[in-house]
Amino acid sequence: MTYQTTKLRKVVIIGTGFVGTSYAYALLNQGVVNELVLIDLNENKAEGEARDLNHGMPFGNPMKIKAGSYQDCHNADLVVITAGANQKPGETRLDLVDKNARIFKGIVNSVMDSNFKGIFVIATNPVDILTQITREISGLPKERVIGSGTILDTARFRYLLGEHFQVDARNIHAYIMGEHGDSELPVWSHVQIGGVPLSQYAGIDDLYHHQEMTELFQNVRDAAYHIIERKGATYYGIGLGLVRLTRAILNNENAVLTVSAYVDGQYGLEDIYLGVPAILNENGIREVMELRLSDKEAEQLHQSAKVLREMLKVGLNAIK
Ligand SMILES: NC(=O)C1=CN([C@@H]2O[C@H](COP(=O)(O)OP(=O)(O)OC[C@H]3O[C@@H](n4cnc5c(N)ncnc54)[C@H](O)[C@@H]3O)[C@@H](O)[C@H]2O)C=CC1
Ligand SMILES: CC(=O)C(=O)O
DSSP, X not given: OOOOXXXXXXXXXXXXXXXXXXXXXXXXXXXXXXXXXXXXXXXXXXXXXXXXXXXXXXXXXXXXXXXXXXXXXXXXXEEEEOOSOOOOTTOOGGGGHHHHHHHHHHHHHHHHHTTOOSEEEEOSSSHHHHHHHHHHHHOOOGGGEEEOTTHHHHHHHHHHHHHHXXXXXXXXXXXXXXXXXXXXXXXXXXXEETTEEXXXXXXXXXXXXXXXXHHHHHHHHTHHHHHHHHHSOOOHHHHHHHHHHHHHHHTTOXXXXXXXXXXXXXXXXXXXXXXXXXXXXXXXXXXXOOOOOOHHHHHHHHHHHHHHHHHHHHHHHHTO
């Protein structure tokens, strides 16, 4: 497949904390964009990060990096938002909704005031809620407002399955769907290793009640808690996940990734953003893929949507 590329390949990152700078560093290493602009409430931090990254240029891929302002969004292909509070030990992602929704109101309005015509990618938590809030405030079409969703959870799932079965994670097809958070679900019915269904590969009849598989999923779901307890925040995994998403969009790849997408009838759900496999290209979300879920998986997905709907009310209230 030859990739059609967009001309400018400009990304603006809003929020130059752990996640924003890990993403920026990975972009520099992988040569995905031509122009990178960093924005943060703390302007000195954005300026310092831009200078530091620029000093790696002779060892990386040529590109322009600078600290900027919201006016820089007007011709950006992507605006990636990683600004806002992160979880403290013991906090859930949903605990952040009120505070981060208020922060988003200011950020998204400022981006839109620049006459932005590109695609939003949201990583700030709770990501599904903030993605829906971004769409609400921006009024952009659903295809152009995308959350990182369960891209990281899916990567964690594939990594842990790969370790368990001693198979390269890149040869494992598996999805985590639903909330990027405590109500997410593993889609056991569609896990494949090199094209072979997991139940057949591992000789396990009932993956849902298999102790080792249950523990493996719990380690996926609770990974952020385990890391935050140890080092205070997570950022390398999501930084690389965001680069993967950026590549899929800027290279017009039509790649399948589990992102937070707006469902409009798929899976019997409507009017909610949540983690689903979707095809991504230069227009954003080309298509939400509809897997044939088991009854149990469908029930879990609906339960996750219910949790998100309740939290969305809190988020929408905060931006009134
Ligand atoms: N979607 C995912 O898979 C993941 C999401 N996250 C989330 O990403 C977010 C950021 O986390 P970290 O980078 O660790 O936090 P951090 O505290 O290191 O960085 C946040 C940055 O946002 C900036 N900021 C705050 N308000 C702002 C505003 N109004 N305008 C511009 N900048 C503003 C702060 O100055 C700070 O530099 C959190 O919500 C965290 O939970 C973290 C890891 C994975
Ligand atoms: C913090 C977070 O959302 C994660 O690491 O999954």
